[in-house]
Amino acid sequence: MTYKETLFFIGKCLTVNYEKHNLSIVTEQLKSNQIDWDKVVKVSTAHYVFPALYCNLKRAELLGYLPADLVEYMMYITELNRGRNLQIIEQAKEINKLLRTNNITPIFLKGTSNLLCGLYEDIAERMVGDIDFIVDTRVYHKTLQILRIDGYSNVRKSTFDFPSFKHYPRLKKKNKIAAVEIHKELLVEKFATEFNYKFIKKDSFTTNKTSFLSYKNQLSLSIIAIQINDSGNYYHSIALRNTYDVFLLSKKADSLEAIASFDLLFNPLNNFLALCNYTLGDCSSIKYKQTKDSIKYVEKSKKLLSNKKLRAKNQKKIRAYLFFKSRLQIILKSIHHKETRNWIIKRIRFGRQH
CATH class of the missing domain: 1.10.220 (Annexin V; domain 1)
Structure with a gap:
Protein backbone atom coordinates (compact mmCIF):
# COMPACT_ATOMS: atom_id res chain seq x y z
CA MET A 1 0.00 0.00 0.00
CA PRO A 67 -4.62 -9.96 13.02
CA ALA A 68 -5.36 -11.00 16.62
CA ASP A 69 -2.15 -9.47 18.01
CA LEU A 70 -2.99 -6.14 16.34
CA VAL A 71 -6.48 -6.11 17.86
CA GLU A 72 -4.96 -6.76 21.27
CA TYR A 73 -2.50 -3.88 20.82
CA MET A 74 -5.22 -1.54 19.57
CA MET A 75 -7.37 -2.38 22.56
CA TYR A 76 -4.46 -1.72 24.92
CA ILE A 77 -3.66 1.71 23.44
CA THR A 78 -7.34 2.67 23.34
CA GLU A 79 -7.82 1.82 27.01
CA LEU A 80 -4.75 3.88 27.90
CA ASN A 81 -6.24 6.78 25.99
CA ARG A 82 -9.60 6.30 27.70
CA GLY A 83 -7.90 6.57 31.09
CA ARG A 84 -6.08 9.72 30.02
CA ASN A 85 -9.26 11.32 28.66
CA LEU A 86 -11.18 10.57 31.85
CA GLN A 87 -8.48 12.47 33.75
CA ILE A 88 -8.59 15.33 31.24
CA ILE A 89 -12.38 15.59 31.61
CA GLU A 90 -12.06 15.69 35.39
CA GLN A 91 -9.29 18.32 35.23
CA ALA A 92 -11.32 20.47 32.82
CA LYS A 93 -14.35 20.28 35.12
CA GLU A 94 -12.21 21.39 38.06
CA ILE A 95 -10.89 24.39 36.07
CA ASN A 96 -14.41 25.25 34.94
CA LYS A 97 -15.74 25.19 38.51
CA LEU A 98 -12.80 27.22 39.82
CA LEU A 99 -13.20 29.97 37.21
CA ARG A 100 -16.98 30.12 37.39
CA THR A 101 -16.72 30.51 41.16
CA ASN A 102 -14.67 33.61 40.37
CA ASN A 103 -17.28 34.90 37.86
CA ILE A 104 -15.25 33.89 34.80
CA THR A 105 -16.87 31.79 32.06
CA PRO A 106 -14.34 29.73 30.11
CA ILE A 107 -15.47 28.47 26.70
CA PHE A 108 -13.75 25.16 26.03
CA LEU A 109 -12.11 24.50 22.68
CA LYS A 110 -10.98 21.73 20.34
CA GLY A 111 -10.42 18.21 21.72
CA THR A 112 -11.38 18.94 25.32
CA SER A 113 -14.57 20.65 24.15
CA ASN A 114 -15.40 17.64 21.98
CA LEU A 115 -14.98 15.29 24.93
CA LEU A 116 -17.04 17.44 27.30
CA CYS A 117 -19.94 18.00 24.90
CA GLY A 118 -20.18 14.33 23.91
CA LEU A 119 -19.16 14.51 20.25
CA TYR A 120 -17.77 10.98 20.22
CA GLU A 121 -19.66 7.75 20.80
CA ASP A 122 -16.68 6.62 22.87
CA ILE A 123 -14.47 9.13 24.71
CA ALA A 124 -11.49 6.88 24.00
CA GLU A 125 -11.63 7.82 20.29
CA ARG A 126 -10.01 11.26 20.59
CA MET A 127 -6.35 11.77 21.41
CA VAL A 128 -6.09 15.09 23.28
CA GLY A 129 -2.99 17.09 24.10
CA ASP A 130 -3.79 20.24 26.07
CA ILE A 131 -6.89 21.66 27.72
CA ASP A 132 -7.73 24.76 25.69
CA PHE A 133 -10.28 27.41 26.58
CA ILE A 134 -10.92 31.05 25.76
CA VAL A 135 -12.02 33.88 28.03
CA ASP A 136 -12.98 37.50 27.54
CA THR A 137 -9.85 39.63 27.16
CA ARG A 138 -11.05 41.73 30.10
CA VAL A 139 -10.53 38.78 32.48
CA TYR A 140 -7.57 37.18 30.70
CA HIS A 141 -4.95 38.22 33.26
CA LYS A 142 -7.29 37.52 36.17
CA THR A 143 -7.78 33.99 34.80
CA LEU A 144 -4.02 33.45 34.73
CA GLN A 145 -3.69 34.75 38.28
CA ILE A 146 -6.42 32.39 39.56
CA LEU A 147 -4.79 29.35 37.95
CA ARG A 148 -1.39 30.33 39.35
CA ILE A 149 -2.86 30.58 42.85
CA ASP A 150 -4.37 27.13 42.27
CA GLY A 151 -0.91 25.69 41.62
CA TYR A 152 -0.41 26.05 37.87
CA SER A 153 2.98 27.16 36.56
CA ASN A 154 4.68 27.53 33.19
CA VAL A 155 5.58 24.27 31.44
CA ARG A 156 8.69 25.90 30.01
CA LYS A 157 10.78 27.84 32.49
CA SER A 158 11.86 31.16 30.99
CA THR A 159 12.68 34.64 32.18
CA PHE A 160 10.92 36.00 29.09
CA ASP A 161 8.37 34.56 26.67
CA PHE A 162 7.42 35.60 23.19
CA PRO A 163 4.37 37.90 23.47
CA SER A 164 1.88 35.48 21.91
CA PHE A 165 -1.12 37.02 20.21
CA LYS A 166 -3.37 33.98 20.78
CA HIS A 167 -2.70 32.48 24.18
CA TYR A 168 -0.52 32.45 27.27
CA PRO A 169 2.37 29.91 27.33
CA ARG A 170 1.28 26.40 28.40
CA LEU A 171 0.67 25.84 32.10
CA LYS A 172 1.01 22.68 34.17
CA LYS A 173 0.02 21.55 37.65
CA LYS A 174 1.56 18.81 39.75
CA ASN A 175 -0.35 15.51 39.52
CA LYS A 176 -2.53 16.80 36.65
CA ILE A 177 -2.24 15.01 33.33
CA ALA A 178 -2.76 17.82 30.82
CA ALA A 179 -1.15 21.18 30.16
CA VAL A 180 -3.50 24.17 29.92
CA GLU A 181 -3.67 26.98 27.36
CA ILE A 182 -5.61 30.13 28.23
CA HIS A 183 -6.71 31.79 24.99
CA LYS A 184 -7.63 35.39 24.36
CA GLU A 185 -7.68 34.84 20.57
CA LEU A 186 -8.36 31.81 18.36
CA LEU A 187 -6.04 32.30 15.41
CA VAL A 188 -3.18 34.33 14.03
CA GLU A 189 -3.46 38.10 13.91
CA LYS A 190 -4.09 38.33 10.16
CA PHE A 191 -7.47 36.57 10.47
CA ALA A 192 -8.44 37.51 14.03
CA THR A 193 -11.02 40.11 13.02
CA GLU A 194 -13.15 37.37 11.41
CA PHE A 195 -13.07 34.73 14.15
CA ASN A 196 -12.57 35.91 17.71
CA TYR A 197 -14.13 35.86 21.18
CA LYS A 198 -16.81 38.40 20.30
CA PHE A 199 -17.76 36.40 17.18
CA ILE A 200 -18.03 33.01 18.92
CA LYS A 201 -19.55 34.27 22.18
CA LYS A 202 -22.85 35.40 20.65
CA ASP A 203 -24.01 31.88 19.77
CA SER A 204 -22.03 29.79 22.24
CA PHE A 205 -24.11 27.44 24.40
CA THR A 206 -23.94 26.11 27.95
CA THR A 207 -24.72 22.58 29.14
CA ASN A 208 -24.27 21.40 32.74
CA LYS A 209 -22.65 24.75 33.58
CA THR A 210 -20.01 24.20 30.88
CA SER A 211 -19.76 26.50 27.86
CA PHE A 212 -18.95 25.57 24.26
CA LEU A 213 -18.75 27.12 20.82
CA SER A 214 -21.78 26.54 18.59
CA TYR A 215 -21.41 23.42 16.46
CA LYS A 216 -20.84 25.58 13.39
CA ASN A 217 -18.00 27.41 15.11
CA GLN A 218 -16.60 24.17 16.52
CA LEU A 219 -16.45 22.89 12.94
CA SER A 220 -14.76 26.08 11.72
CA LEU A 221 -12.22 25.98 14.55
CA SER A 222 -11.39 22.33 13.82
CA ILE A 223 -10.35 23.44 10.33
CA ILE A 224 -8.71 26.68 11.47
CA ALA A 225 -6.50 24.79 13.95
CA ILE A 226 -4.79 22.85 11.17
CA GLN A 227 -5.37 24.99 8.08
CA ILE A 228 -4.46 28.42 9.51
CA ASN A 229 -2.69 28.02 12.84
CA ASP A 230 -0.60 25.05 11.65
CA SER A 231 -0.24 26.38 8.07
CA GLY A 232 -1.98 23.38 6.49
CA ASN A 233 -3.25 25.52 3.64
CA TYR A 234 0.36 26.09 2.56
CA TYR A 235 1.41 22.45 2.88
CA HIS A 236 -1.69 21.04 1.12
CA SER A 237 -1.69 18.34 3.76
CA ILE A 238 -4.55 16.39 5.29
CA ALA A 239 -4.76 15.82 9.04
CA LEU A 240 -7.00 12.86 9.82
CA ARG A 241 -7.71 13.86 13.43
CA ASN A 242 -9.11 17.22 12.32
CA THR A 243 -10.79 15.57 9.33
CA TYR A 244 -12.58 13.12 11.63
CA ASP A 245 -13.70 15.93 13.95
CA VAL A 246 -15.02 17.93 10.99
CA PHE A 247 -16.83 14.85 9.68
CA LEU A 248 -18.59 14.28 13.01
CA LEU A 249 -19.42 17.97 13.41
CA SER A 250 -20.82 18.05 9.87
CA LYS A 251 -23.52 15.70 11.16
CA LYS A 252 -24.57 18.44 13.59
CA ALA A 253 -24.02 21.61 11.52
CA ASP A 254 -24.00 22.51 7.83
CA SER A 255 -20.32 22.78 6.95
CA LEU A 256 -20.79 25.26 4.10
CA GLU A 257 -23.06 27.49 6.19
CA ALA A 258 -20.43 27.40 8.95
CA ILE A 259 -17.83 29.10 6.74
CA ALA A 260 -20.10 31.11 4.39
CA SER A 261 -19.86 34.41 6.29
CA PHE A 262 -16.06 34.52 6.22
CA ASP A 263 -14.04 36.65 3.82
CA LEU A 264 -10.32 36.01 4.29
CA LEU A 265 -10.96 32.64 5.91
CA PHE A 266 -13.39 31.29 3.33
CA ASN A 267 -10.95 29.92 0.74
CA PRO A 268 -8.58 28.14 3.17
CA LEU A 269 -11.52 26.57 5.04
CA ASN A 270 -13.38 25.67 1.87
CA ASN A 271 -10.19 24.08 0.50
CA PHE A 272 -9.97 21.88 3.57
CA LEU A 273 -13.59 20.78 3.22
CA ALA A 274 -12.99 19.89 -0.44
CA LEU A 275 -9.90 17.83 0.43
CA CYS A 276 -11.67 16.32 3.44
CA ASN A 277 -14.55 15.17 1.25
CA TYR A 278 -12.14 13.69 -1.31
CA THR A 279 -10.15 11.86 1.38
CA LEU A 280 -13.18 10.34 3.09
CA GLY A 281 -14.87 9.32 -0.14
CA ASP A 282 -17.58 11.83 -1.00
CA CYS A 283 -19.52 12.10 2.25
CA SER A 284 -22.84 13.88 1.78
CA SER A 285 -22.62 15.81 5.06
CA ILE A 286 -19.34 17.52 4.15
CA LYS A 287 -20.59 20.38 2.02
CA TYR A 288 -18.31 22.85 0.30
CA LYS A 289 -18.35 25.22 -2.64
CA GLN A 290 -16.56 23.96 -5.72
CA THR A 291 -14.43 26.85 -6.93
CA LYS A 292 -11.36 27.21 -9.14
CA ASP A 293 -9.31 27.58 -5.99
CA SER A 294 -10.70 24.43 -4.32
CA ILE A 295 -10.26 22.35 -7.49
CA LYS A 296 -6.66 23.53 -7.85
CA TYR A 297 -6.02 22.90 -4.16
CA VAL A 298 -7.28 19.30 -4.25
CA GLU A 299 -5.39 18.54 -7.46
CA LYS A 300 -2.10 19.74 -5.98
CA SER A 301 -2.81 17.75 -2.81
CA LYS A 302 -3.37 14.63 -4.91
CA LYS A 303 0.01 15.06 -6.60
CA LEU A 304 1.78 15.56 -3.27
CA LEU A 305 0.08 12.54 -1.71
CA SER A 306 1.14 10.36 -4.64
CA ASN A 307 4.79 11.45 -4.75
CA LYS A 308 6.93 11.10 -1.62
CA LYS A 309 9.91 13.04 -3.04
CA LEU A 310 7.70 15.86 -4.27
CA ARG A 311 5.92 15.96 -0.88
CA ALA A 312 9.24 16.20 1.00
CA LYS A 313 10.51 18.90 -1.35
CA ASN A 314 7.31 20.91 -0.92
CA GLN A 315 7.45 20.61 2.88
CA LYS A 316 11.06 21.80 2.94
CA LYS A 317 10.25 24.74 0.68
CA ILE A 318 7.19 25.78 2.71
CA ARG A 319 9.00 25.44 6.05
CA ALA A 320 11.75 27.77 4.82
CA TYR A 321 9.21 30.25 3.44
CA LEU A 322 7.18 30.30 6.65
CA PHE A 323 10.30 30.63 8.80
CA PHE A 324 11.53 33.73 7.00
CA LYS A 325 8.01 35.14 6.75
CA SER A 326 7.46 34.83 10.51
CA ARG A 327 10.82 36.40 11.30
CA LEU A 328 10.09 39.33 9.00
CA GLN A 329 6.66 39.79 10.62
CA ILE A 330 8.25 39.85 14.08
CA ILE A 331 10.76 42.51 13.01
CA LEU A 332 8.06 44.66 11.40
CA LYS A 333 5.77 44.29 14.40
CA SER A 334 8.54 45.34 16.77
CA ILE A 335 8.54 48.78 15.17
CA HIS A 336 5.18 49.65 16.73
CA HIS A 337 4.74 46.96 19.41
CA LYS A 338 6.80 47.50 22.56
CA GLU A 339 6.47 43.96 23.97
CA THR A 340 7.76 42.41 20.74
CA ARG A 341 10.60 44.89 20.60
CA ASN A 342 11.62 44.09 24.19
CA TRP A 343 11.48 40.36 23.45
CA ILE A 344 13.88 40.77 20.48
CA ILE A 345 16.30 42.75 22.63
CA LYS A 346 16.26 40.08 25.35
CA ARG A 347 16.74 37.29 22.80
CA ILE A 348 19.80 39.08 21.43
CA ARG A 349 21.19 39.68 24.92
CA PHE A 350 20.46 36.36 26.60
CA GLY A 351 19.87 33.86 23.78
CA ARG A 352 17.22 31.13 23.52
CA GLN A 353 18.05 29.37 26.81
CA HIS A 354 16.17 31.99 28.80
Whole structure:
Protein backbone atom coordinates (compact mmCIF):
# COMPACT_ATOMS: atom_id res chain seq x y z
CA MET A 1 0.00 0.00 0.00
CA THR A 2 1.22 3.48 -0.83
CA TYR A 3 1.01 6.33 1.67
CA LYS A 4 -2.02 7.72 -0.16
CA GLU A 5 -3.79 4.33 -0.22
CA THR A 6 -3.11 3.85 3.48
CA LEU A 7 -4.34 7.34 4.34
CA PHE A 8 -7.55 6.92 2.37
CA PHE A 9 -8.18 3.45 3.79
CA ILE A 10 -7.91 4.83 7.33
CA GLY A 11 -10.13 7.77 6.42
CA LYS A 12 -12.86 5.48 5.13
CA CYS A 13 -12.53 3.25 8.22
CA LEU A 14 -13.30 6.28 10.38
CA THR A 15 -16.66 6.69 8.60
CA VAL A 16 -17.85 3.06 8.29
CA ASN A 17 -20.52 3.51 10.95
CA TYR A 18 -22.00 6.51 9.17
CA GLU A 19 -21.45 6.00 5.43
CA LYS A 20 -22.80 2.76 3.92
CA HIS A 21 -20.74 3.03 0.75
CA ASN A 22 -17.53 3.29 2.78
CA LEU A 23 -18.56 0.29 4.89
CA SER A 24 -18.90 -1.76 1.69
CA ILE A 25 -15.53 -0.54 0.33
CA VAL A 26 -13.68 -1.19 3.59
CA THR A 27 -15.26 -4.61 4.06
CA GLU A 28 -14.16 -5.69 0.58
CA GLN A 29 -10.65 -4.39 1.20
CA LEU A 30 -10.46 -6.31 4.47
CA LYS A 31 -11.70 -9.48 2.81
CA SER A 32 -8.99 -9.18 0.14
CA ASN A 33 -6.35 -9.63 2.85
CA GLN A 34 -4.16 -7.05 1.08
CA ILE A 35 -3.95 -4.49 3.89
CA ASP A 36 -0.45 -3.54 5.04
CA TRP A 37 -1.19 -3.30 8.75
CA ASP A 38 2.28 -2.02 9.65
CA LYS A 39 1.65 1.03 7.45
CA VAL A 40 -1.87 1.45 8.82
CA VAL A 41 -0.52 1.50 12.39
CA LYS A 42 2.26 3.94 11.45
CA VAL A 43 0.04 6.39 9.57
CA SER A 44 -2.92 6.28 11.97
CA THR A 45 -0.56 6.83 14.92
CA ALA A 46 1.12 9.77 13.16
CA HIS A 47 -2.32 11.30 12.56
CA TYR A 48 -3.49 10.66 16.16
CA VAL A 49 -6.47 8.52 15.07
CA PHE A 50 -5.26 5.06 16.12
CA PRO A 51 -7.86 4.71 18.94
CA ALA A 52 -10.60 6.15 16.68
CA LEU A 53 -9.70 3.57 14.04
CA TYR A 54 -10.08 0.77 16.57
CA CYS A 55 -13.36 2.09 17.98
CA ASN A 56 -14.96 2.44 14.54
CA LEU A 57 -13.85 -0.99 13.32
CA LYS A 58 -15.12 -2.50 16.56
CA ARG A 59 -18.55 -0.83 16.28
CA ALA A 60 -18.82 -2.00 12.67
CA GLU A 61 -17.92 -5.56 13.79
CA LEU A 62 -14.93 -5.68 11.46
CA LEU A 63 -12.20 -6.58 13.95
CA GLY A 64 -12.45 -10.24 12.92
CA TYR A 65 -10.57 -9.37 9.72
CA LEU A 66 -7.59 -7.97 11.63
CA PRO A 67 -4.62 -9.96 13.02
CA ALA A 68 -5.36 -11.00 16.62
CA ASP A 69 -2.15 -9.47 18.01
CA LEU A 70 -2.99 -6.14 16.34
CA VAL A 71 -6.48 -6.11 17.86
CA GLU A 72 -4.96 -6.76 21.27
CA TYR A 73 -2.50 -3.88 20.82
CA MET A 74 -5.22 -1.54 19.57
CA MET A 75 -7.37 -2.38 22.56
CA TYR A 76 -4.46 -1.72 24.92
CA ILE A 77 -3.66 1.71 23.44
CA THR A 78 -7.34 2.67 23.34
CA GLU A 79 -7.82 1.82 27.01
CA LEU A 80 -4.75 3.88 27.90
CA ASN A 81 -6.24 6.78 25.99
CA ARG A 82 -9.60 6.30 27.70
CA GLY A 83 -7.90 6.57 31.09
CA ARG A 84 -6.08 9.72 30.02
CA ASN A 85 -9.26 11.32 28.66
CA LEU A 86 -11.18 10.57 31.85
CA GLN A 87 -8.48 12.47 33.75
CA ILE A 88 -8.59 15.33 31.24
CA ILE A 89 -12.38 15.59 31.61
CA GLU A 90 -12.06 15.69 35.39
CA GLN A 91 -9.29 18.32 35.23
CA ALA A 92 -11.32 20.47 32.82
CA LYS A 93 -14.35 20.28 35.12
CA GLU A 94 -12.21 21.39 38.06
CA ILE A 95 -10.89 24.39 36.07
CA ASN A 96 -14.41 25.25 34.94
CA LYS A 97 -15.74 25.19 38.51
CA LEU A 98 -12.80 27.22 39.82
CA LEU A 99 -13.20 29.97 37.21
CA ARG A 100 -16.98 30.12 37.39
CA THR A 101 -16.72 30.51 41.16
CA ASN A 102 -14.67 33.61 40.37
CA ASN A 103 -17.28 34.90 37.86
CA ILE A 104 -15.25 33.89 34.80
CA THR A 105 -16.87 31.79 32.06
CA PRO A 106 -14.34 29.73 30.11
CA ILE A 107 -15.47 28.47 26.70
CA PHE A 108 -13.75 25.16 26.03
CA LEU A 109 -12.11 24.50 22.68
CA LYS A 110 -10.98 21.73 20.34
CA GLY A 111 -10.42 18.21 21.72
CA THR A 112 -11.38 18.94 25.32
CA SER A 113 -14.57 20.65 24.15
CA ASN A 114 -15.40 17.64 21.98
CA LEU A 115 -14.98 15.29 24.93
CA LEU A 116 -17.04 17.44 27.30
CA CYS A 117 -19.94 18.00 24.90
CA GLY A 118 -20.18 14.33 23.91
CA LEU A 119 -19.16 14.51 20.25
CA TYR A 120 -17.77 10.98 20.22
CA GLU A 121 -19.66 7.75 20.80
CA ASP A 122 -16.68 6.62 22.87
CA ILE A 123 -14.47 9.13 24.71
CA ALA A 124 -11.49 6.88 24.00
CA GLU A 125 -11.63 7.82 20.29
CA ARG A 126 -10.01 11.26 20.59
CA MET A 127 -6.35 11.77 21.41
CA VAL A 128 -6.09 15.09 23.28
CA GLY A 129 -2.99 17.09 24.10
CA ASP A 130 -3.79 20.24 26.07
CA ILE A 131 -6.89 21.66 27.72
CA ASP A 132 -7.73 24.76 25.69
CA PHE A 133 -10.28 27.41 26.58
CA ILE A 134 -10.92 31.05 25.76
CA VAL A 135 -12.02 33.88 28.03
CA ASP A 136 -12.98 37.50 27.54
CA THR A 137 -9.85 39.63 27.16
CA ARG A 138 -11.05 41.73 30.10
CA VAL A 139 -10.53 38.78 32.48
CA TYR A 140 -7.57 37.18 30.70
CA HIS A 141 -4.95 38.22 33.26
CA LYS A 142 -7.29 37.52 36.17
CA THR A 143 -7.78 33.99 34.80
CA LEU A 144 -4.02 33.45 34.73
CA GLN A 145 -3.69 34.75 38.28
CA ILE A 146 -6.42 32.39 39.56
CA LEU A 147 -4.79 29.35 37.95
CA ARG A 148 -1.39 30.33 39.35
CA ILE A 149 -2.86 30.58 42.85
CA ASP A 150 -4.37 27.13 42.27
CA GLY A 151 -0.91 25.69 41.62
CA TYR A 152 -0.41 26.05 37.87
CA SER A 153 2.98 27.16 36.56
CA ASN A 154 4.68 27.53 33.19
CA VAL A 155 5.58 24.27 31.44
CA ARG A 156 8.69 25.90 30.01
CA LYS A 157 10.78 27.84 32.49
CA SER A 158 11.86 31.16 30.99
CA THR A 159 12.68 34.64 32.18
CA PHE A 160 10.92 36.00 29.09
CA ASP A 161 8.37 34.56 26.67
CA PHE A 162 7.42 35.60 23.19
CA PRO A 163 4.37 37.90 23.47
CA SER A 164 1.88 35.48 21.91
CA PHE A 165 -1.12 37.02 20.21
CA LYS A 166 -3.37 33.98 20.78
CA HIS A 167 -2.70 32.48 24.18
CA TYR A 168 -0.52 32.45 27.27
CA PRO A 169 2.37 29.91 27.33
CA ARG A 170 1.28 26.40 28.40
CA LEU A 171 0.67 25.84 32.10
CA LYS A 172 1.01 22.68 34.17
CA LYS A 173 0.02 21.55 37.65
CA LYS A 174 1.56 18.81 39.75
CA ASN A 175 -0.35 15.51 39.52
CA LYS A 176 -2.53 16.80 36.65
CA ILE A 177 -2.24 15.01 33.33
CA ALA A 178 -2.76 17.82 30.82
CA ALA A 179 -1.15 21.18 30.16
CA VAL A 180 -3.50 24.17 29.92
CA GLU A 181 -3.67 26.98 27.36
CA ILE A 182 -5.61 30.13 28.23
CA HIS A 183 -6.71 31.79 24.99
CA LYS A 184 -7.63 35.39 24.36
CA GLU A 185 -7.68 34.84 20.57
CA LEU A 186 -8.36 31.81 18.36
CA LEU A 187 -6.04 32.30 15.41
CA VAL A 188 -3.18 34.33 14.03
CA GLU A 189 -3.46 38.10 13.91
CA LYS A 190 -4.09 38.33 10.16
CA PHE A 191 -7.47 36.57 10.47
CA ALA A 192 -8.44 37.51 14.03
CA THR A 193 -11.02 40.11 13.02
CA GLU A 194 -13.15 37.37 11.41
CA PHE A 195 -13.07 34.73 14.15
CA ASN A 196 -12.57 35.91 17.71
CA TYR A 197 -14.13 35.86 21.18
CA LYS A 198 -16.81 38.40 20.30
CA PHE A 199 -17.76 36.40 17.18
CA ILE A 200 -18.03 33.01 18.92
CA LYS A 201 -19.55 34.27 22.18
CA LYS A 202 -22.85 35.40 20.65
CA ASP A 203 -24.01 31.88 19.77
CA SER A 204 -22.03 29.79 22.24
CA PHE A 205 -24.11 27.44 24.40
CA THR A 206 -23.94 26.11 27.95
CA THR A 207 -24.72 22.58 29.14
CA ASN A 208 -24.27 21.40 32.74
CA LYS A 209 -22.65 24.75 33.58
CA THR A 210 -20.01 24.20 30.88
CA SER A 211 -19.76 26.50 27.86
CA PHE A 212 -18.95 25.57 24.26
CA LEU A 213 -18.75 27.12 20.82
CA SER A 214 -21.78 26.54 18.59
CA TYR A 215 -21.41 23.42 16.46
CA LYS A 216 -20.84 25.58 13.39
CA ASN A 217 -18.00 27.41 15.11
CA GLN A 218 -16.60 24.17 16.52
CA LEU A 219 -16.45 22.89 12.94
CA SER A 220 -14.76 26.08 11.72
CA LEU A 221 -12.22 25.98 14.55
CA SER A 222 -11.39 22.33 13.82
CA ILE A 223 -10.35 23.44 10.33
CA ILE A 224 -8.71 26.68 11.47
CA ALA A 225 -6.50 24.79 13.95
CA ILE A 226 -4.79 22.85 11.17
CA GLN A 227 -5.37 24.99 8.08
CA ILE A 228 -4.46 28.42 9.51
CA ASN A 229 -2.69 28.02 12.84
CA ASP A 230 -0.60 25.05 11.65
CA SER A 231 -0.24 26.38 8.07
CA GLY A 232 -1.98 23.38 6.49
CA ASN A 233 -3.25 25.52 3.64
CA TYR A 234 0.36 26.09 2.56
CA TYR A 235 1.41 22.45 2.88
CA HIS A 236 -1.69 21.04 1.12
CA SER A 237 -1.69 18.34 3.76
CA ILE A 238 -4.55 16.39 5.29
CA ALA A 239 -4.76 15.82 9.04
CA LEU A 240 -7.00 12.86 9.82
CA ARG A 241 -7.71 13.86 13.43
CA ASN A 242 -9.11 17.22 12.32
CA THR A 243 -10.79 15.57 9.33
CA TYR A 244 -12.58 13.12 11.63
CA ASP A 245 -13.70 15.93 13.95
CA VAL A 246 -15.02 17.93 10.99
CA PHE A 247 -16.83 14.85 9.68
CA LEU A 248 -18.59 14.28 13.01
CA LEU A 249 -19.42 17.97 13.41
CA SER A 250 -20.82 18.05 9.87
CA LYS A 251 -23.52 15.70 11.16
CA LYS A 252 -24.57 18.44 13.59
CA ALA A 253 -24.02 21.61 11.52
CA ASP A 254 -24.00 22.51 7.83
CA SER A 255 -20.32 22.78 6.95
CA LEU A 256 -20.79 25.26 4.10
CA GLU A 257 -23.06 27.49 6.19
CA ALA A 258 -20.43 27.40 8.95
CA ILE A 259 -17.83 29.10 6.74
CA ALA A 260 -20.10 31.11 4.39
CA SER A 261 -19.86 34.41 6.29
CA PHE A 262 -16.06 34.52 6.22
CA ASP A 263 -14.04 36.65 3.82
CA LEU A 264 -10.32 36.01 4.29
CA LEU A 265 -10.96 32.64 5.91
CA PHE A 266 -13.39 31.29 3.33
CA ASN A 267 -10.95 29.92 0.74
CA PRO A 268 -8.58 28.14 3.17
CA LEU A 269 -11.52 26.57 5.04
CA ASN A 270 -13.38 25.67 1.87
CA ASN A 271 -10.19 24.08 0.50
CA PHE A 272 -9.97 21.88 3.57
CA LEU A 273 -13.59 20.78 3.22
CA ALA A 274 -12.99 19.89 -0.44
CA LEU A 275 -9.90 17.83 0.43
CA CYS A 276 -11.67 16.32 3.44
CA ASN A 277 -14.55 15.17 1.25
CA TYR A 278 -12.14 13.69 -1.31
CA THR A 279 -10.15 11.86 1.38
CA LEU A 280 -13.18 10.34 3.09
CA GLY A 281 -14.87 9.32 -0.14
CA ASP A 282 -17.58 11.83 -1.00
CA CYS A 283 -19.52 12.10 2.25
CA SER A 284 -22.84 13.88 1.78
CA SER A 285 -22.62 15.81 5.06
CA ILE A 286 -19.34 17.52 4.15
CA LYS A 287 -20.59 20.38 2.02
CA TYR A 288 -18.31 22.85 0.30
CA LYS A 289 -18.35 25.22 -2.64
CA GLN A 290 -16.56 23.96 -5.72
CA THR A 291 -14.43 26.85 -6.93
CA LYS A 292 -11.36 27.21 -9.14
CA ASP A 293 -9.31 27.58 -5.99
CA SER A 294 -10.70 24.43 -4.32
CA ILE A 295 -10.26 22.35 -7.49
CA LYS A 296 -6.66 23.53 -7.85
CA TYR A 297 -6.02 22.90 -4.16
CA VAL A 298 -7.28 19.30 -4.25
CA GLU A 299 -5.39 18.54 -7.46
CA LYS A 300 -2.10 19.74 -5.98
CA SER A 301 -2.81 17.75 -2.81
CA LYS A 302 -3.37 14.63 -4.91
CA LYS A 303 0.01 15.06 -6.60
CA LEU A 304 1.78 15.56 -3.27
CA LEU A 305 0.08 12.54 -1.71
CA SER A 306 1.14 10.36 -4.64
CA ASN A 307 4.79 11.45 -4.75
CA LYS A 308 6.93 11.10 -1.62
CA LYS A 309 9.91 13.04 -3.04
CA LEU A 310 7.70 15.86 -4.27
CA ARG A 311 5.92 15.96 -0.88
CA ALA A 312 9.24 16.20 1.00
CA LYS A 313 10.51 18.90 -1.35
CA ASN A 314 7.31 20.91 -0.92
CA GLN A 315 7.45 20.61 2.88
CA LYS A 316 11.06 21.80 2.94
CA LYS A 317 10.25 24.74 0.68
CA ILE A 318 7.19 25.78 2.71
CA ARG A 319 9.00 25.44 6.05
CA ALA A 320 11.75 27.77 4.82
CA TYR A 321 9.21 30.25 3.44
CA LEU A 322 7.18 30.30 6.65
CA PHE A 323 10.30 30.63 8.80
CA PHE A 324 11.53 33.73 7.00
CA LYS A 325 8.01 35.14 6.75
CA SER A 326 7.46 34.83 10.51
CA ARG A 327 10.82 36.40 11.30
CA LEU A 328 10.09 39.33 9.00
CA GLN A 329 6.66 39.79 10.62
CA ILE A 330 8.25 39.85 14.08
CA ILE A 331 10.76 42.51 13.01
CA LEU A 332 8.06 44.66 11.40
CA LYS A 333 5.77 44.29 14.40
CA SER A 334 8.54 45.34 16.77
CA ILE A 335 8.54 48.78 15.17
CA HIS A 336 5.18 49.65 16.73
CA HIS A 337 4.74 46.96 19.41
CA LYS A 338 6.80 47.50 22.56
CA GLU A 339 6.47 43.96 23.97
CA THR A 340 7.76 42.41 20.74
CA ARG A 341 10.60 44.89 20.60
CA ASN A 342 11.62 44.09 24.19
CA TRP A 343 11.48 40.36 23.45
CA ILE A 344 13.88 40.77 20.48
CA ILE A 345 16.30 42.75 22.63
CA LYS A 346 16.26 40.08 25.35
CA ARG A 347 16.74 37.29 22.80
CA ILE A 348 19.80 39.08 21.43
CA ARG A 349 21.19 39.68 24.92
CA PHE A 350 20.46 36.36 26.60
CA GLY A 351 19.87 33.86 23.78
CA ARG A 352 17.22 31.13 23.52
CA GLN A 353 18.05 29.37 26.81
CA HIS A 354 16.17 31.99 28.80
